[in-house]
Amino acid sequence: MAHHKASDPKREQFRRYLEKAGVLDSLTSMLVALYEQAEKPNNALEFLKQHLGAADQDSADTLALRQELAELRQKCALLVDENKDLKTRLQHYEPTTEDGAAAK
Template sequence: MTSYRAADSKREEFRKYLEQSGVVDALTKILVNLYEEPEKPSQALDFLKQHLGAAGPETADVESLRVEVSDLRAKVTTLQDENADLKSRLEKYEPSEEPTE
């Protein structure tokens, strides 16, 4: 009988912890949103993850962003090289004036 009360006490303690930390409220809000959805999603667990913020970005999005970053880095390098080349060519026609004292 005491083990039953100890388990009951632990459950009550855990329930209070979840309430105080806001977990119960967050889950309640998400479940209400799911309930109020006009068209229920086929994957309710994915809905919960998405609304909890645990899902993270889609892997296709991440991959496309990586490709874009790689392309932009290559473009920056090309533009930096072109800029240096244009500066050196300009220097031939318009030598920089050094200040005379």
């Protein structure tokens, strides 16, 4: 028969801390990923370490990708403005006819 210990306030506080920090969710998702593996890895601990490291890497990669996306959006906006300006200048030098072809 299992003996039930009275709730230790420190233990309960630590559990809430882990839950609030997202540690329990991360561990649960890693264990689920391990469970769902068709072929179980020889070293389960190594599998968990790799998945834990991948989670840290994803956040760094995500941050870098977000920064790159912002830079590319800014560059795209500048190129769109430049394109509009060049089209306007081209219209000044080469007016088009009604059918859209350049007049010669």
